[in-house]
Amino acid sequence: MSKTLQSFFPWIKTPFIISAPMLGASTSRLAVNVSRAGGLGFVAGGTDPASLNKMLNESKQHPFEMFDYPYTNLLQRRGALPIGVGFQLFNSNLELLAPIIASHKPAAVWLFAPKVEEDLRSWATQIREATDGLTRICVQVGSVAEAERSLALAELDFLVLQGSDAGGHGRRQSASIISLVPEVKDRLAVTQKAGVPVLAAGGIADARGVAAALALGADGVVMGTRFLASEEAGIPEGWKRQLVNTGDGGVTTRRSTLCDRLKENHDWPAWYNGRTIRNKGHDDEEGGMGDEENVRLYKEESKRGDSAWGAHGRMVTYSGTGVGLLHSVEPVESIMEKTIRESRHMLEMSYRQAIARL
Ligand SMILES: Cc1cc2nc3c(=O)[nH]c(=O)nc-3n(C[C@H](O)[C@H](O)[C@H](O)COP(=O)(O)O)c2cc1C
Numbered sequence: 001m002s003k004t005l006q007s008f009f010p011w012i013k014t015p016f017i018i019s020a021p022m023l024g025a026s027t028s029r030l031a032v033n034v035s036r037a038g039g040l041g042f043v044a045g046g047t048d049p050a051s052l053n054k055m056l057n058e059s060k061q062h063p064f065e066m067f068d069y070p071y072t073n074l075l076q077r078r079g080a081l082p083i084g085v086g087f088q089l090f091n092s093n094l095e096l097l098a099p100i101i102a103s104h105k106p107a108a109v110w111l112f113a114p115k116v117e118e119d120l121r122s123w124a125t126q127i128r129e130a131t132d133g134l135t136r137i138c139v140q141v142g143s144v145a146e147a148e149r150s151l152a153l154a155e156l157d158f159l160v161l162q163g164s165d166a167g168g169h170g171r172r173q174s175a176s177i178i179s180l181v182p183e184v185k186d187r188l189a190v191t192q193k194a195g196v197p198v199l200a201a202g203g204i205a206d207a208r209g210v211a212a213a214l215a216l217g218a219d220g221v222v223m224g225t226r227f228l229a230s231e232e233a234g235i236p237e238g239w240k241r242q243l244v245n246t247g248d249g250g251v252t253t254r255r256s257t258l259c260d261r262l263k264e265n266h267d268w269p270a271w272y273n274g275r276t277i278r279n280k281g282h283d284d285e286e287g288g289m290g291d292e293e294n295v296r297l298y299k300e301e302s303k304r305g306d307s308a309w310g311a312h313g314r315m316v317t318y319s320g321t322g323v324g325l326l327h328s329v330e331p332v333e334s335i336m337e338k339t340i341r342e343s344r345h346m347l348e349m350s351y352r353q354a355i356a357r358l
Pocket of ligand 1: 044165222
């Protein structure tokens, strides 16, 4: 792991694991438990300053004191929170949200999906100023060109490279992390930005994915879908059940804008869509059903509660292609412990084998 990341977040363990900000799913308890286990947990900031303030206040109710590393206490004494906050820029108001960030000083702020990329500059500058530089800033990008543009526009502490396997929203046009990560690393090297740490996101759901991402050159990983199937995730039980019962994610999930049309959220910039588990809504759309009827049936079905989830159902079930690697809903602590332990073992074994061959 890069020394830079270790200096930003002194409690983190190797390999470095981030839990993605997932609107409606990443509870403050989920984020705190990821950080307590040696990672960095994110909550999703949303658009409402009062709700964000409440969520960050709630995060302080969880026992941060269980962190292993004394420096974390120092971080807390300076008034910073050892979790991060993610924002989707296209519908968020910096002027309203910056005062909340200033008063809580999260360890990091994650920027995603600006309508106009120049906005990255004002967000990064104002957040840095508002938190006396205590809050680290990253941007989640989905292409080599976007990575370069973002670094040229704003002073960033690290980058998240989101590949096409990712659950939730991402670029319609994207590569998987297998080529995205090494190509971005190559570009950073020739543009004198080799020191900027990069994290890989998209399809990583167990230790094998973590080890592979590090082999590609990433300094750590982001997992979203894996943490949806955690006890702490704030999503319906039916959604969690569907995640652990679905396999073969390349076929059973798909990227589409149907999720936004069903939720009548038309604000997403045109270059994004969302990866969800395929269900009746997709089948009907492919069979020729128009949006009006699909939305009506979706709303009807939403009233059925947990039983509405499933391949036969119509609920919007965000998930990455790694869904087939989830077999049970577990506490965050055990997901973190197992993933870190097993990926370390794998990396050690491959290193030993490589040495033995010399
Ligand atoms: C349910 C869900 C909600 C998400 N919400 C957000 C969000 O609010 N902001 C954001 O930047 N990314 C969001 N993402 C995308 C994640 O940041 C990340 O790229 C993705 O989860 C990584 O892929 P994986 O799910 O295969 O691990 C979301 C992903 C999921 C699955």
